[in-house]
Amino acid sequence: MKRILLVEDEKPLALLYEEELREEGYDVTAVHDSETALAKLKTEEFDLLVTDIRMPGRNGIDLITQVMGLRKAIPIIINSAYQSYKDDFMTWAADAYVVKSSSLAELKAKIKELLER
Amino acid sequence: MIETYHFLDSDFQQESSRELTLLSIISQSYFQPFSLEDNLVLILTALTSGSGVGFNRAMYLRRDGNRLRGEAWLGPRSPEEARSVWEVLSTPGIGYVEIIEHNRALLRANEDSLTRRIRKLSFTSSDEPDLLPAATARHKEIALVRDAAHEPQVDPRFLETIGVDEFLCLPLLARDEVVGVFVLDNAFTHNPIQPRDVKLAAVCSLLAANYIHTTNLYHRLVESEKMAAMGEVAMFITHQIRNPLVTIGGFTDQLLEEGCEEGKRRRNLSIIRDEVRRLEDIVFKVGHFLKVSLKEPVYADVQPALEAAAREGEAGAQAKGILFQAKLEKDSPLVFCDPSTLGEVARNLIDNAIEATPAGGKVTLHAHRGKDARTFVLSVHDTGKGISAVDREKLFRPFFTTKEKGMGLGLPFIKRVMDTCGGLVEVRSREGQGTHFLLSFPSQEERRPS
Numbered sequence: 001m002k003r004i005l006l007v008e009d010e011k012p013l014a015l016l017y018e019e020e021l022r023e024e025g026y027d028v029t030a031v032h033d034s035e036t037a038l039a040k041l042k043t044e045e046f047d048l049l050v051t052d053i054r055m056p057g058r059n060g061i062d063l064i065t066q067v068m069g070l071r072k073a074i075p076i077i078i079n080s081a082y083q084s085y086k087d088d089f090m091t092w093a094a095d096a097y098v099v100k101s102s103s104l105a106e107l108k109a110k111i112k113e114l115l116e117r
Numbered sequence: 118m119i120e121t122y123h124f125l126d127s128d129f130q131q132e133s134s135r136e137l138t139l140l141s142i143i144s145q146s147y148f149q150p151f152s153l154e155d156n157l158v159l160i161l162t163a164l165t166s167g168s169g170v171g172f173n174r175a176m177y178l179r180r181d182g183n184r185l186r187g188e189a190w191l192g193p194r195s196p197e198e199a200r201s202v203w204e205v206l207s208t209p210g211i212g213y214v215e216i217i218e219h220n221r222a223l224l225r226a227n228e229d230s231l232t233r234r235i236r237k238l239s240f241t242s243s244d245e246p247d248l249l250p251a252a253t254a255r256h257k258e259i260a261l262v263r264d265a266a267h268e269p270q271v272d273p274r275f276l277e278t279i280g281v282d283e284f285l286c287l288p289l290l291a292r293d294e295v296v297g298v299f300v301l302d303n304a305f306t307h308n309p310i311q312p313r314d315v316k317l318a319a320v321c322s323l324l325a326a327n328y329i330h331t332t333n334l335y336h337r338l339v340e341s342e343k344m345a346a347m348g349e350v351a352m353f354i355t356h357q358i359r360n361p362l363v364t365i366g367g368f369t370d371q372l373l374e375e376g377c378e379e380g381k382r383r384r385n386l387s388i389i390r391d392e393v394r395r396l397e398d399i400v401f402k403v404g405h406f407l408k409v410s411l412k413e414p415v416y417a418d419v420q421p422a423l424e425a426a427a428r429e430g431e432a433g434a435q436a437k438g439i440l441f442q443a444k445l446e447k448d449s450p451l452v453f454c455d456p457s458t459l460g461e462v463a464r465n466l467i468d469n470a471i472e473a474t475p476a477g478g479k480v481t482l483h484a485h486r487g488k489d490a491r492t493f494v495l496s497v498h499d500t501g502k503g504i505s506a507v508d509r510e511k512l513f514r515p516f517f518t519t520k521e522k523g524m525g526l527g528l529p530f531i532k533r534v535m536d537t538c539g540g541l542v543e544v545r546s547r548e549g550q551g552t553h554f555l556l557s558f559p560s561q562e563e564r565r566p567s
Contacts, residue, residue: 102366
C-alpha cells in the first residue's frame with residue numbers, strides 16, 4: 001500500500017483529505033504543521049508528500065526546501081487555496097500544484113499519476 | 118550700446134512686484150493638499166488677477182493621452198459681469214484670500230456656462246491638419262494668435278467657443294511632458310496682448326505645469342497603493358473563504374454518497390455547521406470593520422475602561438502561563454477618546470501581546486501622563502516573538518495578518534481610532550525579543566470644582 005504524508009493545518013480539511021484518500025486505497029498520515037512533517041520524513045518512508053503552503057510557523061515552501069535537502073526522491077504535490085504561489089519559483093520544485101477545491105478529483109488524479117510514474 | 122536700469126525705476130518695480138506676487142500665489146498651491154481642483158483656482162487666479170498677469174479669462178485644457186480636454190475656465194461671463202466683478206475686486210482692502218475665494222465661487226458658478234462649454238470640447242493632437250489649441254501641445258510652443266477669424270490654423274470649433282480674435286496658447290511643460298494647455302484672452306477689455314504678458318504667463322505656466330505634474334504623479338501613486346491593498350484583500354478572502362468552502366463541499370459530497378452511516382452523517386453535519394459559522398463570523402467581522410462608525414471622541418475619565426481591560430488581560434495571561442503586570446497611573450487626566458472605544462483598543466493590544474508571547478513570558482500594560490502635560494500614553498509591552506521589519510511595514514493594513522486565525526483587522530481599527538482622536542501610534546519591536554506599542558492620546562487635566 002502506497003504511503004502518503006499529508007500536511008494541512010486546518011483540521012477539518014485534513015480529516016476530509018485523510019478519509020477521501022484512504023478510500024482510494026492509500027495509507028495516509030495527516031499532520032498539521034511543517035515541523036511534525038519534517039520529523040516524520042526523517043524517520044519514516046513515504047511515497048508521496050501533499051502539502052499546504054500558508055500555515056502557521058514554517059510554511060510549505062520552507063518544508064519543500066528542507067525536503068529537497070533530505071535528498072529523498074519523493075514526489076511533492078502542493079495543495080493550496082492560493083493560485084498566486086505558482087509565481088514563487090520555489091513552488092516549481094514540486095511535481096504538481098493543485099488549487100484547493102471541494103471536488104477532490106484533480107488532487108486524486110495527480111496523486112494517482114505521480115504514484116504510477 | 119549699454120542699456121542701464123535703475124532699481125528705483127517705477128516700471129521696473131512694478132514688473133518685479135508683479136512677478137513676485139505671481140510666484141507667491143502659485144507657490145501657495147504647493148502648501149495645499151494635493152487637490153488639483155482647489156489649486157487650479159490659485160493658478161488661474163494668478164493668470165487673471167490685475168496684479169498677477171492680468172488676463173481677462175484663463176482656460177485650462179487637460180492632456181489625456183493624445184487628447185486635450187477642456188477642464189476649467191475662469192473669468193467673467195459677460196461684459197456686465199466683468200464690470201461688476203472688477204469693481205468689487207478693486208475695492209481697497211481686498212486681498213488675495215478674498216480674490217481666491219471669489220474666484221472659487223466664480224469657477225463653481227461657471228460650471229453652468231464657461232466651464233461647461235469647454236468641458237464639451239476635446240481635441241486630438243494627432244489630427245491633421247495641425248490646428249490650435251492641440252498644435253500647442255504637439256509642438257510645445259507658445260502661440261499668440263491675432264485675428265483668429267482669418268487664421269486657418271485655429272480649430273473652428275474652438276474659435277466658436279472662445280469667441281475672441283486674439284488669444285494666447287501656452288503649453289504646460291513638466292519634465293518635457295505636456296500636461297495641458299492654457300488659453301488666455303482679453304475678451305472684455307480687448308487690450309492687445311503684450312510681449313511682457315506672454316513672458317509672465319510663460320513663467321506662470323512653468324510653475325503650474327510642475328504642480329499639475331506632481332499632482333498627477335501623486336494621484337497615480339495613491340491609486341496604485343489602493344490597488345495593492347485591494348490585492349491583499351482579495352488574497353485574504355480567497356484563503357479565508359476557500360478553506361471552509363472546500364471543507365463544506367467535501368463533507369457534503371460524502372453525505373450524498375449512498376450508505377453513509379448515521380455516525381458519520383452526524384459528524385459531517387456538525388463539521389459543516391461549524392464551517393458555516395466560521396464563514397458567518399468572517400462576513401460579520403469584515404462588515405463590522407467596514408461599516409462601524411466610531412464614537413465621537415470626548416475628554417473622559419478612562420480609568421474604569423482601562424481597569425476592566427487589565428482584569429481581562431490578567432485572566433487571559435494567567436490561562437497561558439504568562440506574567441501580567443498593569444501599571445495604571447492613579448488620578449489620570451481626562452483623555453480625548455470614547456472610553457469604551459479606548460477599552461476595546463487596550464483589549465486588542467493586550468490580546469495581541471498575549472498571543473505573541475510564549476508561556477513564562479511577560480506582558481505589561483502601562484498608562485501614564487506623557488512628557489508634556491497634554492498627552493496620555495497607553496503602552497503595552499510583551500516579551501514575545503516580535504515583528505519582523507518587513508511585517509512592521511504592513512502592520513496597519515486591513516487584512517494583513519501573521520496569525521493562523523487572525524482577520525488582520527485589529528491594528529487597522531486601532532489606527533482608525535487614533536486618527537479620529539488625533540493621537541499617535543508607535544511600534545518598537547525586535548524579532549525574538551518582544552514588541553512595544555505606544556499610543557499617545559491628547560489629554561487635559563481635570564478641572565476640579567474649587
